[in-house]
Amino acid sequence: MSRKKIALIGGGQIGGVLAQLIALRELADVVLFDIVEDLPQGKTLDIAEASRIDGFAVAVNGTNDYKDIADSDVVIVTAGLPRKPGMSRDDLLTTNAKIMKSVAEGVKEFAPNSIVIIISNPLDAMVTLFQKVSGFPHNRVIGQAGVLDSSRFSSFIAWELDVAVKDINAMVLGGHGDTMVPLVRYANVNGVPVMELLERKYNDAAKAKEVMDAMVARTKAAGGEVVKLLKTGSAFYSPASAAIQMAEAILGDQKRVLASCVYLDGEYNVKGYYVGVPTVLGANGCERILEVSLNEEEQAAFDHSVNAVTTLVADMEGLGF
Ligand code: TXD
Numbered sequence: 001m002s003r004k005k006i007a008l009i010g011g012g013q014i015g016g017v018l019a020q021l022i023a024l025r026e027l028a029d030v031v032l033f034d035i036v037e038d039l040p041q042g043k044t045l046d047i048a049e050a051s052r053i054d055g056f057a058v059a060v061n062g063t064n065d066y067k068d069i070a071d072s073d074v075v076i077v078t079a080g081l082p083r084k085p086g087m088s089r090d091d092l093l094t095t096n097a098k099i100m101k102s103v104a105e106g107v108k109e110f111a112p113n114s115i116v117i118i119i120s121n122p123l124d125a126m127v128t129l130f131q132k133v134s135g136f137p138h139n140r141v142i143g144q145a146g147v148l149d150s151s152r153f154s155s156f157i158a159w160e161l162d163v164a165v166k167d168i169n170a171m172v173l174g175g176h177g178d179t180m181v182p183l184v185r186y187a188n189v190n191g192v193p194v195m196e197l198l199e200r201k202y203n204d205a206a207k208a209k210e211v212m213d214a215m216v217a218r219t220k221a222a223g224g225e226v227v228k229l230l231k232t233g234s235a236f237y238s239p240a241s242a243a244i245q246m247a248e249a250i251l252g253d254q255k256r257v258l259a260s261c262v263y264l265d266g267e268y269n270v271k272g273y274y275v276g277v278p279t280v281l282g283a284n285g286c287e288r289i290l291e292v293s294l295n296e297e298e299q300a301a302f303d304h305s306v307n308a309v310t311t312l313v314a315d316m317e318g319l320g321f
Helices: 013-025 039-048 089-110 123-134 146-161 194-202 205-220 222-230 237-251 296-318
Strands: 005-009 029-033 060-063 074-077 115-118 141-143 256-265 271-282 285-289
Touching (some): 005 089, 013 060, 039 060, 074 089, 115 237, 123 296, 146 271, 237 256, 237 271
Parallel strands (some): 029 060, 074 115
Antiparallel strands (some): 141 256, 271 285
């Protein structure tokens, strides 16, 4: 049986961590692509030279040629620039949309049967553009945001309650921006509602709500919190881990229930847009969208987030993409 193959488009911060995580888990052979000469070759040589120590047998190679991504089962895209001082949001959108268009053309030509996970920002617009340019079926083009945002929310809850983070189930829906929607009512610790545990801890419903509101606010701003500390660039360890969980679910046909940015065709009253919702990920990519009931307040927050996504996509289309 031949090994699976994952192509990574973008050999920057996230791309490098992705390559190492895939190797350590022996998830698949790795091809790391970047337009910068020698960079992907250097990173993969460095990773591969640890194979004796870490004991992995998968191939890890770098390239500047799209031909080398042929026969990839999964493609993970991180290509794109982060925002620099003096750059407007439109500037970033234009720059990254140009990059994403070229990536979609390359992947369409050389890995036409792959399942694609997009990480590049602005996420919701980049997933939309990749699908449009590649013409791939919607189930094979998925964005990563919800797994990371949910993991951040879960971490804050675990730290607050002083319990193991793996016992926390909490999901974040909506677009990947300030309007994202952490679902408080469904958040639980092995089935016990988080709000109930907070109310017991503080013996005060108002205080419990205040603590939860602060965790929700921190989740929404979590990307910015890391950017502020790093000074240059944005989070890269956790976004890579998040995409790996999605890739593992797909390659292993695991039917994992993960929040992903997927194309909605009427679900959640949204038609024709990519938005973060609970999905079932398996061998066919996004195999199903799970619709959970939202109360009035949650639906309003979700609609607000969808509005931010439709505005972003309209801005992108206004720029000619
Ligand atoms: O959860 C999420 N979705 C995210 C997304 C969380 C954090 C960061 N997120 C975004 O991922 C971030 O805003 C960026 O748009 C991407 C990649 O982040 P990373 O930190 O890896 O950025 P780098 O280090 O700048 O790497 C980008 C690489 C760099 O090596 C460029 O040379 C390359 O992309 N690049 C290209 N590769 C292929 N093809 C083209 N055209 C290209 N242009 C640049």
